[in-house]
Structure formats: C-alpha cells, structure tokens
Amino acid sequence: MLKFIISIIGIFSINVFAQAAPKNVILLIGDGMGEAEIAATRNYEFDSGPGLFVDTIREKASAIVISKRNDDASLIAFVGDSASGGTALATGILTSVRRISTTAQYGEPIKTIVEEAKENGFKVGLVTTAVITDATPASFAAHVNNRYCMKAGDLSCLPGEKPIIDQMLELDVDVLLGGGHRLLSAIKDTITIEEFAISSDYEVAKDLKGFTRMGHSKNLLGVFSDYHLPRLWQAEDGKVAEKVILSDDGNVIFPKAQQCIVNPSSKDIPTLEMMTKKALNNLSTDNEKGFFLMVEGASIDKAAHDSDICGSMGAMLEFDRTVKLAIEYAKIHENTVVIVTADHGGSTQNIHHPYYENYKRTGENIPGLYELLVTKGGNEMAIYYGTNNASDQVHTGINVPIYSFGLPDDLVFKGTIKQTEIKGTMAKFLFE
Numbered sequence: 035m036l037k038f039i040i041s042i043i044g045i046f047s048i049n050v051f052a053q054a055a056p057k058n059v060i061l062l063i064g065d066g067m068g069e070a071e072i073a074a075t076r077n078y079e080f081d082s083g084p085g086l087f088v089d090t091i092r093e094k095a096s097a098i099v100i101s102k103r104n105d106d107a108s109l110i111a112f113v114g115d116s117a118s119g120g121t122a123l124a125t126g127i128l129t130s131v132r133r134i135s136t137t138a139q140y141g142e143p144i145k146t147i148v149e150e151a152k153e154n155g156f157k158v159g160l161v162t163t164a165v166i167t168d169a170t171p172a173s174f175a176a177h178v179n180n181r182y183c184m185k186a187g188d189l190s191c192l193p194g195e196k197p198i199i200d201q202m203l204e205l206d207v208d209v210l211l212g213g214g215h216r217l218l219s220a221i222k223d224t225i226t227i228e229e230f231a232i233s234s235d236y237e238v239a240k241d242l243k244g245f246t247r248m249g250h251s252k253n254l255l256g257v258f259s260d261y262h263l264p265r266l267w268q269a270e271d272g273k274v275a276e277k278v279i280l281s282d283d284g285n286v287i288f289p290k291a292q293q294c295i296v297n298p299s300s301k302d303i304p305t306l307e308m309m310t311k312k313a314l315n316n317l318s319t320d321n322e323k324g325f326f327l328m329v330e331g332a333s334i335d336k337a338a339h340d341s342d343i344c345g346s347m348g349a350m351l352e353f354d355r356t357v358k359l360a361i362e363y364a365k366i367h368e369n370t371v372v373i374v375t376a377d378h379g380g381s382t383q384n385i386h387h388p389y390y391e392n393y394k395r396t397g398e399n400i401p402g403l404y405e406l407l408v409t410k411g412g413n414e415m416a417i418y419y420g421t422n423n424a425s426d427q428v429h430t431g432i433n434v435p436i437y438s439f440g441l442p443d444d445l446v447f448k449g450t451i452k453q454t455e456i457k458g459t460m461a462k463f464l465f466e
Contacts, residue, residue, distance in 0.1 A: 267294045
C-alpha cells in the first residue's frame with residue numbers, strides 16, 4: 035500500500051513539473067502591415083498565388099485599430115500611429131498618437147506586458163529593423179509623452195523625463211537588437227549609454243561581426259546602423275513612386291514597369307530573421323520560467339511613408355520569413371505561442387492598371403504618386419500612394435490582421451476583435 039501511495043505521489047509530482055514548464059510568447063508586429071501591403075507583396079512575388087507563409091496560418095482574425103484624442107481622452111481618433119498602436123498591444127489600453135505607454139491627455143504611465151513579465155521572472159526581448167528606441171519597441175519598455183524622447187538631450191523630452199533608452203536598460207531588457215549607433219554616445223548620468231550597458235552586464239555589438247560573436251551568457255544590446263536599418267529592396271531606378279508625367283495634350287504618360295532589386299546598403303547588416311534567431315537562442319538558454327519576445331518588421335511602414343513599394347515588399351517578405359522561423363521554433367518548444375499582427379494600417383494601394391480602361395486618363399485622374407512594377411511572373415502591377423500631397427504618406431484607419439499559433443482553444447482570436455484585447459490574451463497565457 036505504501037509503495038502504491040509513493041508511486042501516486044511520484045506521478046503527481048511529474049505532472050506538476052510538466053505543468054510548470056516554461057511558457058513563451060513571441061509577438062511579431064508588422065509595422066503598417068495592412069491587407070493592402072500583404073496583397074501587393076503576394077501579387078509581386080507570387081502573382082497572387084501561394085507562397086506567403088502567413089497565408090498558411092489557419093488561425094486568423096481581424097483587429098480594429100483606433101486611438102484616443104489627446105485634447106479630450108473621452109473622444110476617439112480613428113487613425114493611430116506606432117506609438118498608440120504599440121501602447122494598445124503592450125498595455126491593453128488606448129492612448130493618443132506619439133504617446134509611449136502613457137495615458138491620453140493626462141500622461142500617466144501604464145504598465146506594460148514586458149514590465150509584468152520581468153516582475154514574474156520571465157526573460158524579455160525586443161527586436162526591430164528600426165532604431166531600438168522607435169515607437170513600437172519603446173511602447174513595451176518605456177513611458178514618455180513623446181515618442182521622439184529617445185536619448186538624453188532630445189528636444190522632445192519634457193523636463194525631468196527619462197529618455198527611452200535609459201528606461202529600457204534600467205528595466206534590464208534581456209535582448210535589444212535593431213538600429214541606433216547614435217544612442218550609444220548619449221550620456222546617462224555621467225557615462226555614455228554604451229558604458230552603462232557594459233557595466234550592467236550587456237554584451238554590445240555594432241556590426242555584423244560583433245553580432246555573430248554575441249552569445250547566451252549576457253544580456254544583448256546590438257545596434258547595426260546609425261538609425262533605422264537599411265531596407266532590403268529598392269526599385270531598379272532607385273526611385274520611389276512619383277507624380278505621373280503628362281503629354282502635351284494633358285494625357286498621362288505612364289512610367290515604364292520595373293522590378294525590385296537588392297539594396298546595396300543592406301549588405302553586412304543582420305536581417306530580421308538573424309536577429310530573431312539570436313534572440314530566441316539567448317532567451318531560451320538557462321531559462322526555466324519562459325520569455326516574452328516582441329519582433330517588429332518596421333520597414334513595411336517606413337518605406338510606405340516614402341511611397342517606396344519595393345522597400346515595403348522586401349520588408350514584408352523578410353517579416354514573413356521571420357514569422358515562419360518563429361512558428362517553427364514554437365513547434366519544437368512546448369508552451370510557446372506565436373501572435374502576428376500590425377500596429378496600424380498603411381498607405382499602399384494596388385489600383386487599376388492602365389490597360390483596364392478604354393480611354394486615356396488625364397492628370398486629374400491620378401492626383402497622387404504612381405509606380406508600375408513587373409511582377410516575378412512577368413505581369414504588371416500598379417501601385418498608388420495618395421494619402422498626402424507632401425512626401426510623407428500617412429497611416430489609414432483600416433482593420434489589421436491577427437494570426438496566431440499555439441494558443442489554447444479558449445484563447446484563440448476569432449472574428450473581429452479590438453486591438454486592445456491582444457495584451458490580455460498574452461498575459462493570461464503567460465501569467466495564469
């Protein structure tokens with residue numbers, strides 16, 4: 035009888051241990067990744083056919099993206115930015131544009147899931163193709179009232195306000211990878227950010243060689259360009275979408291269709307996949323609790339602001355490959371959840387090709403910026419930007435997709451949800 039009781043206790047202990055296995059959440063954010071950016075990439079690379087990995091993910095829903103008015107927090111703003119969208123994802127609370135995890139109108143700090151994870155003993159990582167203090171990663175690890183308060187001396191910092199990079203390092207974020215050479219020379223107290231990071235047991239890397247040497251025993255701070263990382267693709271002629279030219283009779287002269295090529299500036303820069311793999315290896319080493327990792331494909335949006343469709347699509351494909359990497363990791367690491375979404379919609383539009391019309395179009399028919407591409411399959415695709423008459427295209431208030439892998443059945447996102455619901459689901463999985 036005693037042996038039987040001991041045997042039962044042993045089985046129970048094994049079950050308890052199994053339930054206490056590490057839990058991991060990998061949140062991948064395609065900055066400005068609306069359905070239009072996904073569709074344009076699918077059209078260009080695969081002629082609208084199969085090929086994108088995100089199209090194979092079975093669990094998919096739609097997230098409503100809104101923000102708050104800053105002059106009156108009781109009022110809604112129907113279009114947000116990376117700061118308000120990042121805050122919604124990191125905290126589950128709506129705020130106004132430019133605010134990094136502080137409340138609209140009043141500027142009170144809002145606790146983020148990264149802060150909760152650190153309090154609960156989890157490791158945390160932030161990976162981006164932007165400067166590491168950009169709005170999306172910052173929203174998970176800092177609290178400032180203007181997203182451009184990145185380092186000491188920035189004019190956007192309010193008196194007494196601690197810059198984003200200072201807060202990230204003080205929070206002891208285990209992995210920080212992206213752009214931002216200019217951050218390292220900023221002063222924190224009486225020493226540079228680089229010196230402070232090294233004294234806080236961070237391994238610092240500034241180039242591909244340094245990135246390759248990065249290991250698992252220390253926290254990682256890697257910055258591989260002065261500001262944002264260079265885009266992987268550019269147009270053959272190096273130009274972005276432009277105003278169409280008019281003939282003497284006022285009709286549109288459409289540009290010659292071109293293709294996208296590799297941007298030479300991206301050579302010797304770690305890719306998003308490389309940085310994500312490095313982060314996963316670091317966070318999962320000697321970690322019995324688990325981790326939270328946020329990965330941002332930032333250039334989908336950065337390029338769209340510049341009417342740069344090749345830059346956007348190259349970034350979208352890089353992000354898609356990174357999603358595949360994350361899910362492959364989850365498949366062989368129990369209790370790992372992958373969530374893929376966007377912070378807000380972008381400005382890309384895939385419009386009618388000239389041959390769709392039986393008449394010649396005049397200049398007033400195309401008031402925005404236009405580019406004609408030859409897809410990989412030899413078909414022509416017209417891309418249009420018309421959200422702003424200036425050079426900086428703006429965000430749109432569309433819903434964004436949300437994909438997931440590994441969530442328990444009762445937590446799977448279904449139908450149309452609010453963007454703010456995503457944080458609660460991640461927290462419930464990790465902490466309950």
